[in-house]
Amino acid sequence: MFLVLWLFACLVAATPVPHAKRTNVPSGWSRVRQHSPDAFLPLRFGLTQPNTDMATLESLLHTVSHPDSPSYGQHWSAERVASHFAASNESISTVVAWLASSGFDANRISVNKRSGWVALRNATVAEAESLLETEYHVFVHSASGQEHVACEEYHLPAHVAPHVQLITPSVDFDAVLRVRSPHMSIDIGQPGAGTVFPHRTQAVDALLPGTEHCDSQITPACLRALYNFTYTPTLTNSENPFAIVEYTPQAYVPSDLDHFAANFSPALVGVRPAFVSIDGGSIDGAAFGASGFDYNGESNLDLEYAMTLVSGAVTLYQVGDFQMGASFNNLLDALDGSYCSFEGGDDPQDDGIYPDTLDGGYQGDDCGTVKPANVISTSYGYNEADLSAAYTARQCAEYAKLGLMGVTVLYSSGDNGVAGNGALCLTPDGEQTPSGKIFNPSFPSTCPFVTSVGATQINPGKTVADPESACQQVISSGGGFSNYFALPEYQQGAVQAYLSRNPPPYSNTTYNSTGTSRAIPDLSANGANYATAIEGGFYLVYGTSASAPVVASMLAMINDARLAAGKSTIGFINPAIYTPAFEGAFHDIVAGSNPGCGTRGFAAAEGYDPVTGLGTPQFDKLLELWMDLP
Numbered sequence: 001m002f003l004v005l006w007l008f009a010c011l012v013a014a015t016p017v018p019h020a021k022r023t024n025v026p027s028g029w030s031r032v033r034q035h036s037p038d039a040f041l042p043l044r045f046g047l048t049q050p051n052t053d054m055a056t057l058e059s060l061l062h063t064v065s066h067p068d069s070p071s072y073g074q075h076w077s078a079e080r081v082a083s084h085f086a087a088s089n090e091s092i093s094t095v096v097a098w099l100a101s102s103g104f105d106a107n108r109i110s111v112n113k114r115s116g117w118v119a120l121r122n123a124t125v126a127e128a129e130s131l132l133e134t135e136y137h138v139f140v141h142s143a144s145g146q147e148h149v150a151c152e153e154y155h156l157p158a159h160v161a162p163h164v165q166l167i168t169p170s171v172d173f174d175a176v177l178r179v180r181s182p183h184m185s186i187d188i189g190q191p192g193a194g195t196v197f198p199h200r201t202q203a204v205d206a207l208l209p210g211t212e213h214c215d216s217q218i219t220p221a222c223l224r225a226l227y228n229f230t231y232t233p234t235l236t237n238s239e240n241p242f243a244i245v246e247y248t249p250q251a252y253v254p255s256d257l258d259h260f261a262a263n264f265s266p267a268l269v270g271v272r273p274a275f276v277s278i279d280g281g282s283i284d285g286a287a288f289g290a291s292g293f294d295y296n297g298e299s300n301l302d303l304e305y306a307m308t309l310v311s312g313a314v315t316l317y318q319v320g321d322f323q324m325g326a327s328f329n330n331l332l333d334a335l336d337g338s339y340c341s342f343e344g345g346d347d348p349q350d351d352g353i354y355p356d357t358l359d360g361g362y363q364g365d366d367c368g369t370v371k372p373a374n375v376i377s378t379s380y381g382y383n384e385a386d387l388s389a390a391y392t393a394r395q396c397a398e399y400a401k402l403g404l405m406g407v408t409v410l411y412s413s414g415d416n417g418v419a420g421n422g423a424l425c426l427t428p429d430g431e432q433t434p435s436g437k438i439f440n441p442s443f444p445s446t447c448p449f450v451t452s453v454g455a456t457q458i459n460p461g462k463t464v465a466d467p468e469s470a471c472q473q474v475i476s477s478g479g480g481f482s483n484y485f486a487l488p489e490y491q492q493g494a495v496q497a498y499l500s501r502n503p504p505p506y507s508n509t510t511y512n513s514t515g516t517s518r519a520i521p522d523l524s525a526n527g528a529n530y531a532t533a534i535e536g537g538f539y540l541v542y543g544t545s546a547s548a549p550v551v552a553s554m555l556a557m558i559n560d561a562r563l564a565a566g567k568s569t570i571g572f573i574n575p576a577i578y579t580p581a582f583e584g585a586f587h588d589i590v591a592g593s594n595p596g597c598g599t600r601g602f603a604a605a606e607g608y609d610p611v612t613g614l615g616t617p618q619f620d621k622l623l624e625l626w627m628d629l630p
C-alpha cells in the first residue's frame with residue numbers, strides 16, 4: 001500500500017501540464033522544417049514575479065500615497081523595490097531542482113535572482129524537446145527571409161508551472177519584424193509617426209506683455225496668473241531633480257532657449273538643462289538632417305516653459321540614439337536596472353534594442369544608470385491599441401514601482417479628444433482607422449499609476465480671472481476610458497459620479513461604458529496659444545504637450561518646499577488629489593468637450609470629467625495642502 005501511494009504521488013508530481021500554447025502562426029511567417037535535434041537552444045526560464053498584479057500594486061502604492069495612510073510619504077528605496085518584486089527563493093529552488101532531476105548538471109544551470117531568470121547552458125533541441133514535451137520548428141518570415149525558432153505548445157510539471165512566467169524560445173514570435181533603417185525604427189520620437197506632438201499655427205508678430213492678452217497668446221506670465229504660481233526654489237536641481245524627457249531625434253535648440261529666455265527670463269540666457277544622455281541620446285540632430293519644427297518644436301516648448309517656471313532647475317533625459325531611436329521602456333531600463341530583464345525584458349518589436357548594431361549606433365545598454373528624478377514629465381504617447389495588453393501591463397507595473405520610490409510620473413493625455421494619435425479610431429476587430437467609430441485612448445496615460453494631464457484654454461475675449469474651458473482650439477484634450485486597465489480605487493467615486501450625473505450618449509460598443517475602467521486625464525492645464533521660440537522666431541503652439549510640463553513644474557516646486565521642510569517628495573499624487581480635501585485646490589472646468597471619432601466626445605461637467613480631469617491646479621492651495629501632510 002505504501003509503495004503504491006508513493007508511486008502515485010510521484011506520478012502526480014511529475015505529470016506535465018500544458019503551460020503555454022499558440023493558436024496560430026502570425027501572418028507573414030511560415031513553418032519550414034523541424035529543428036535539428038543536436039542544434040543548441042539558448043533556453044531561458046523567466047520566473048514568476050511576485051506582487052505584480054494590478055490589485056497588489058494598487059494597494060502597495062496606497063500605503064505610501066494616500067493621505068489617510070499611516071505610512072504616507074514613507075517611500076521605498078530602490079533596493080527594497082527590487083527585492084520585493086524579485087523572484088522568490090522557492091521559485092528558484094523549484095526550477096533548479098527540476099532541471100537537476102531532469103539530468104542537467106549544476107554547472108549548466110545559471111540563476112540571476114535579481115532579474116528572475118534561470119538559464120540552461122548549451123541545451124540541445126533534443127534535450128529541450130524532451131524536457132518540455134514539445135517539438136521545435138524553424139519558421140521563416142516571407143518578406144525579410146528572417147528565421148525564428150518556436151514551438152506550438154509546451155508542458156511543465158504541475159509543481160513547476162506556477163513558478164515560471166515564460167520560457168524563451170518557445171511559443172512567442174517576438175522576433176524583430178520591423179525592418180530598421182535610420183530614423184525609421186522606434187516610432188516614439190519620430191515626427192508624424194503617431195505620437196503626441198504639439199501643433200503650431202501662425203508665427204507671432206509681437207509678443208504681448210502682461211496678462212491682458214492671454215486669450216490670444218499664452219506666456220509664462222499668463223500661466224503664473226492663471227494658476228497663482230509664483231515660487232522661487234530654495235533647493236538646487238541636483239537636490240530636487242525635476243526631469244523632462246525627450247526622445248531622439250526630437251531635440252532642443254540652444255539658441256531658441258536663449259531667445260525665449262531673453263524675452264521672458266533674462267537670468268536664464270545661457271542656462272541649459274542638466275543633460276542626461278540615455279542609450280546614446282543626443283541633441284545634435286542637425287547633423288542627421290533632423291531640424292525644424294517637427295524635430296525641435298516639442299523639446300523647445302517643454303524646456304522653455306519648464307525652465308522659466310522653475311527658475312532653470314530642470315534635468316533633460318534625452319533618450320535614444322539617431323540610428324535606432326528609443327521607447328519608454330528604454331528610459332525605464334535606465335531608471336531601474338531590475339526592469340531591463342523583468343518579465344522578459346525589452347521587446348524588439350516596440351523597444352530600442354541596445355547595444356545598437358546599426359551603423360554608428362550606440363554601443364552601450366543603459367541599465368540602472370540613472371537615479372530617477374523626483375518629478376518626470378513626458379509629452380509623448382502611444383494609442384493604447386498600438387501595444388498589446390501584456391506589454392502595457394509590464395510597463396505599467398514599472399510606473400507603480402517608481403511611485404513606491406516617491407517619483408511623480410506625468411504623461412500628456414493626447415491631442416485628439418476621444419480619438420487616438422493621428423485622429424485614428426478603432427473598428428470592432430481592433431483595427432485603427434480614421435473611419436473607426438470606437439474611442440481610442442492613449443497609453444501610458446491609461447496606466448492607473450501615472451498622472452495624465454489634459455488641456456484647457458482661455459476662451460476668446462476672456463481673461464485669466466475667468467473660468468477656462470476644455471481646449472478646443474487646434475487640438476482637443478485627450479480623454480476617455482481605458483480598454484485595458486480597470487478603474488483604480490482612488491478614482492471610483494469621481495468616475496461613477498460623472499457617469500451617473502452626465503450619462504454619455506454613446507453605447508457600450510463605442511467605449512467601455514461599464515464604469516469599471518480607468519478614466520483619463522487626471523487633471524489639466526492650459527494647452528492653447530503658447531508663444532514658443534522655434535527656428536529663430538516665435539510661434540503659437542498647442543497641445544497637452546504644453547500642459548504636462550506646466551503641471552510638472554508646479555509639482556516640482558511643491559517638492560522643493562516639502563524637502564526644504566524635511567518632508568518626503570509627493571510621489572504618486574493620484575490617491576491624494578482625488579480625496580475631498582483636495583477638491584478646493586482645483587479650478588473645476590465645466591465647459592467644452594473633447595470631440596473625436598465623429599462625435600463631440602465627452603462633455604466637461606461639474607466635478608471630475610474625462611476631458612479635463614479634476615480641473616486645473618491652484619498652486620497656492622495645493623502647496624498648502626501638501627505642506628500639511630506628513
Ligand SMILES: *[C@@H]1O[C@H](CO)[C@@H](O)[C@H](O)[C@H]1NC(C)=O
Pocket residue numbers: 089
Ligand atoms: C533567499 O536566498 C538568499 C540566498 O540564497 C538568502 O540570503 C535569503 O535570506 C533568502 N530569502 C528568503 C526570504 O528566504
Ligand SMILES: *[C@@H]1O[C@H](CO)[C@@H](O)[C@H](O)[C@H]1NC(C)=O
Pocket residue numbers: 121122
Ligand atoms: C557551449 O556553448 C559555448 C558558447 O555558448 C561554446 O563555446 C561551447 O563549445 C559549448 N559547449 C559544448 C559542450 O558544446
Ligand SMILES: *[C@@H]1O[C@H](CO)[C@@H](O)[C@H](O)[C@H]1NC(C)=O
Pocket residue numbers: 228620
Ligand atoms: C495667490 O496665492 C497667494 C499665496 O501665495 C495668496 O495670498 C493669494 O490670495 C492667492 N491669490 C488668489 C487670487 O487666489
Ligand SMILES: *[C@@H]1O[C@H](CO)[C@@H](O)[C@H](O)[C@H]1NC(C)=O
Pocket residue numbers: 482483484485486487508512513514516517518
Ligand atoms: C470594461 O473594462 C473592464 C475593466 O478593465 C473590463 O473588465 C471589461 O471587460 C470591459 N468591458 C468591455 C465591454 O470591454
Ligand SMILES: *[C@@H]1O[C@H](CO)[C@@H](O)[C@H](O)[C@H]1NC(C)=O
Pocket residue numbers: 508509
Ligand atoms: C451592451 O449593452 C447591451 C444593451 O444594453 C447589452 O445587451 C450588452 O450585454 C452590453 N454588452 C456588453 C459587452 O456589456
